[in-house]
Each structure stands twice: as C-alpha cells, then as structure tokens.
Amino acid sequence: MKNLPLLGLILPLICSYISVATAQSHNVTWGMVGPNDTLLEREIVTKKYKFLRIIDEEFAYPRENFSNDYIITAVRVTDLYTDGDGGYAMLTSGGPGVKYVTINLKSQRTHGFNFIIEVFGREDK
Ligand SMILES: *[C@@H]1O[C@H](CO)[C@@H](O)[C@H](O)[C@H]1NC(C)=O
Numbered sequence: 001m002k003n004l005p006l007l008g009l010i011l012p013l014i015c016s017y018i019s020v021a022t023a024q025s026h027n028v029t030w031g032m033v034g035p036n037d038t039l040l041e042r043e044i045v046t047k048k049y050k051f052l053r054i055i056d057e058e059f060a061y062p063r064e065n066f067s068n069d070y071i072i073t074a075v076r077v078t079d080l081y082t083d084g085d086g087g088y089a090m091l092t093s094g095g096p097g098v099k100y101v102t103i104n105l106k107s108q109r110t111h112g113f114n115f116i117i118e119v120f121g122r123e124d125k
Pocket residue numbers: 024025026027078079
C-alpha cells in the first residue's frame with residue numbers, strides 16, 4: 001500500500017502514453033521493398049463496423065487457385081484510419097522470403113477497418 005501514491009502518479013502517465021500511441025494509424029511493413037522489386041498485388045480491404053462486434057478477415061496472396069512465382073520481399077499494410085480507430089494487421093503465415101503470405105485483419109470493437117495491402121517481390125532465379 002506504500003506504493004499507492006506512486007502508482008497514482010504513474011498510471012495517468014501510462015494511460016496518456018497509450019492514448020497517444022493508439023491515436024494514429026496502424027501501419028506495418030514486413031521485410032523491405034528493394035529498388036527493383038515488383039508490386040505483385042495492391043488491394044484495398046474495407047469492412048464496415050458492426051455494433052459491439054470485432055471484425056476479423058483473412059487476406060491471402062496469391063488468391064485461392066492462383067499461383068505466384070515471385071519471392072516476396074516485403075508486405076506493406078497502410079491503415080487508412082488516421083485517428084487510431086482502425087484495425088490491426090498480423091502476419092499469420094509466409095511473408096518475406098517465401099512465395100505466399102496470409103494476414104489476419106482485426107477491427108476494434110464497434111469499428112470497421114480500411115487497409116491498403118501491397119505485396120512486393122522479386123523473380124526467383
Ligand atoms: C501510415 O502511412 C500513411 C501513408 O504512407 C501515412 O500518411 C501515415 O502518416 C502513416 N501513419 C503513421 C502513424 O505512420
């Protein structure tokens with residue numbers, strides 16, 4: 001209980017840090033885009049909010065029944081929500097170094113999301 005006043009001092013600091021940290025877009029890039037890399041895919045993935053719900057969506061490259069001969073060098077996810085209310089992207093399999101990638105997109109509760117996903121690669125030779 002001795003440390004309670006200290007906690008009272010630190011907690012608001014932590015909270016304000018978190019709110020600042022989340023009040024922006026959740027851009028993420030896996031790997032690095034090289035100067036000669038090819039843009040293999042560019043897709044806008046948008047979902048409308050559902051009241052009190054978290055929306056989950058899977059993004060996969062290449063698409064089902066399509067093939068890809070390029071080695072992925074980078075995957076860039078741009079969150080078009082700039083107020084921090086947008087979703088989060090998580091790499092679930094593949095990515096830089098291999099020829100496929102799957103990403104899980106997750107909204108915040110009662111929010112939608114709006115992402116641009118770009119997949120870059122180079123020829124496998
Ligand atoms: C996310 O990327 C977009 C487009 O490049 C940019 O306008 C925005 O400032 C970025 N947000 C953050 C927090 O880096």
